[in-house]
Amino acid sequence: MSKSDYYEVLGVSKNSDPNTIKSSYRKLAMKFHPDKNPGDKEAEKKFKEISEAYEILSNPEKKQAYDTYGHEAFSQGAGGFSEGFGGGFGSFSDIFEDFFGDFGGRSSTKREQRGQDLKYEVEIDLREAFTGIKKEISFDTLIRCDDCSGSGSEKGSGLQDCGACGGSGRTRASQGFFTVERTCSSCGGAGQVITDPCSSCNGEGRRRKNRKLEVNIPAGVEDGSRIRLSGEGAIGQNGSSPGDLYLFVSMEEHQIFGRNGTEIFCNVPISIVDASLGGTVEVPTVSGGKVKVKVPAGSQHGDQFRLNGKGMPALRSTSFGDMIISLIIEIPKNLSENQKNILREFNDELDHSNSPERSGFFSKVKDFWDGLT
Numbered sequence: 001m002s003k004s005d006y007y008e009v010l011g012v013s014k015n016s017d018p019n020t021i022k023s024s025y026r027k028l029a030m031k032f033h034p035d036k037n038p039g040d041k042e043a044e045k046k047f048k049e050i051s052e053a054y055e056i057l058s059n060p061e062k063k064q065a066y067d068t069y070g071h072e073a074f075s076q077g078a079g080g081f082s083e084g085f086g087g088g089f090g091s092f093s094d095i096f097e098d099f100f101g102d103f104g105g106r107s108s109t110k111r112e113q114r115g116q117d118l119k120y121e122v123e124i125d126l127r128e129a130f131t132g133i134k135k136e137i138s139f140d141t142l143i144r145c146d147d148c149s150g151s152g153s154e155k156g157s158g159l160q161d162c163g164a165c166g167g168s169g170r171t172r173a174s175q176g177f178f179t180v181e182r183t184c185s186s187c188g189g190a191g192q193v194i195t196d197p198c199s200s201c202n203g204e205g206r207r208r209k210n211r212k213l214e215v216n217i218p219a220g221v222e223d224g225s226r227i228r229l230s231g232e233g234a235i236g237q238n239g240s241s242p243g244d245l246y247l248f249v250s251m252e253e254h255q256i257f258g259r260n261g262t263e264i265f266c267n268v269p270i271s272i273v274d275a276s277l278g279g280t281v282e283v284p285t286v287s288g289g290k291v292k293v294k295v296p297a298g299s300q301h302g303d304q305f306r307l308n309g310k311g312m313p314a315l316r317s318t319s320f321g322d323m324i325i326s327l328i329i330e331i332p333k334n335l336s337e338n339q340k341n342i343l344r345e346f347n348d349e350l351d352h353s354n355s356p357e358r359s360g361f362f363s364k365v366k367d368f369w370d371g372l373t
């Protein structure tokens with residue numbers, strides 16, 4: 001029954017900053033997401049563990065409690081933090097719920113609480129990152145209630161101080177080892193309540209809606225790029241200004257190309273004969289075209305060629321990175337008797353000058369042995 005260490009679960013150290021924790025969580029959550037591992041109980045369990053660990057470590061209050069008391073902080077008796085863990089992401093297409101919490105300095109400015117920021121994960125492939133792409137995304141959000149114009153009040157009714165918090169918007173409660181200050185649940189931190197709430201939105205001034213939005217993902221984005229869409233988040237309470245929408249871009253792996261920033265890498269297999277005699281190989285480029293690359297006679301495994309400007313576009317710039325080709329020299333397999341004989345014949349023809357590396361190595365080995373006596 002012993003629980004794993006939350007830091008271990010997320011593969012981060014105790015001193016990791018919130019961004020590191022977040023990005024590590026994000027990677028793991030994508031990997032073990034039930035949608036990606038249908039029917040895999042292990043993955044599902046892992047996903048729950050990851051979600052739970054992140055739930056705690058992403059919240060400064062909870063993290064501190066965990067750092068001090070360990071899992072004890074959340075066991076029954078200590079109370080307080082037992083809200084359901086691991087609540088599923090929806091599907092990959094509408095991962096929405098991961099609201100940025102309302103911690104971190106967003107103080108309870110009465111009535112003027114800005115709406116929540118929303119996070120949306122979007123996975124794109126290398127070609128889409130190369131060209132940039134418009135994507136239609138759909139997500140659950142909160143929009144203004146039209147019936148009360150966002151005020152939350154039935155026409156003509158007013159506001160009064162909240163009885164639960166006396167107008168401060170915050171309540172304090174003692175929970176196990178520590179005292180927690182929380183946003184007042186009666187007034188949602190506003191400090192005031194509506195005497196005659198709007199019947200359409202129960203006085204919230206907003207309602208839940210699935211929104212579709214066309215977003216521009218610029219050319220050159222990378223795995224982990226974050227795009228902020230100002231004011232596209234959830235609307236605040238009682239008509240206050242909306243939060244922002246953050247797009248988190250993750251990249252699918254490509255089957256041919258590797259990438260590091262604006263550089264593109266490609267391993268190109270060639271035959272031992274082409275490498276020996278020299279020739280041209282046709283290499284695909286990420287732009288969708290192809291380039292002919294001259295391979296000089298006597299090319300070796302791992303030799304690299306740089307193709308200027310054939311890499312990825314730099315973000316918000318007109319420049320392009322380079323493409324780097326590495327030769328993979330393939331030693332022939334499954335030889336026929338005839339082929340073997342030709343190779344044996346060929347071998348008889350070889351002299352030291354054909355393999356300077358090998359000859360050099362053995363003469364050094366000889367020196368080494370001679371030096372020992």
Ligand SMILES: [Zn+2]
Pocket residue numbers: 145146147148149150151152153198199200201202203204205206
């Ligand atoms: Zn309303």
Ligand SMILES: [Zn+2]
Pocket residue numbers: 162163164165166167168169170184185186187188189190191192
């Ligand atoms: Zn209150």
